Amino acid sequence: MNWYDRVVLPYLIDFACGLPMVQAQRRQLVPQAQGRVLEIGMGTGRNLAFYDRSRVTRLVGVDPAMQMHRLAQKRSQKAGISVELMGLSAEQLPTADASFDTVVCTYTLCSIPDAAQAMREMRRVLVPGGTLLFCEHGRAPDSDVRRWQERLQPLWGPLAGGCQLGRDIPALLQEAGFAAQTQSAYLAGPRPMTFHYWGQAQAT
Secondary structure, three states, X not given: OOHHHHHHHHHHHHHHHOOHHHHHHHHHHHHHOOEEEEEEOOOOOOOHHHOOOOOEEEEEEEOOOHXXXXXXXXXXXXXXXXXXXXXXXXXXXXXXXXXXXXXXXXXXXHHOOOHHHHHHHHXXXXXXXXXXXXXXXXXXXXXXXXXXXXXXXXXXXHHOOOOOOOOOHHHHHHHOXXXXXXXXXXXXXXXXXXXXXXXXXXXX
């Protein structure tokens, strides 16, 4: 890992993930989590302040970026919610089938190398009737914006920790066997980076 990825990138990601419109998305989604909760791509712990502690019996967070765990632990203590952190990616989750009631995935699918495999793993670890709560930026519906996503990607990816601007979130959900209730819209900011999908999904 180079100096930029180790020292600079965690703070840039933390800043971007803490912008007001992003925090507003977290605020409406994360409190719905209940029971045994697995958060994919916990990062610096930006979701921790929004969990309803009275509804969560266990919280496990996975993220391969170990350099971000320190910030997540600090936010865990501030929020008064205990979290078990695992330094790994979501493509191979070391947990049993049907072991979580809720999976939370926010601003994460864009940077997982094999997002389709990660989605299959999320479905595997959910109990029957369990819920995936998701909020992701991704593939824009407008062809001119998609062209800009494609033009910017070679520069954007290395600067943003491998983030993919044009991931097709609805297609990933469907291919993994989820039935999703999805909302979508452009949020404030540059359109190639701000088309969002969010909602909840159950395994079909």
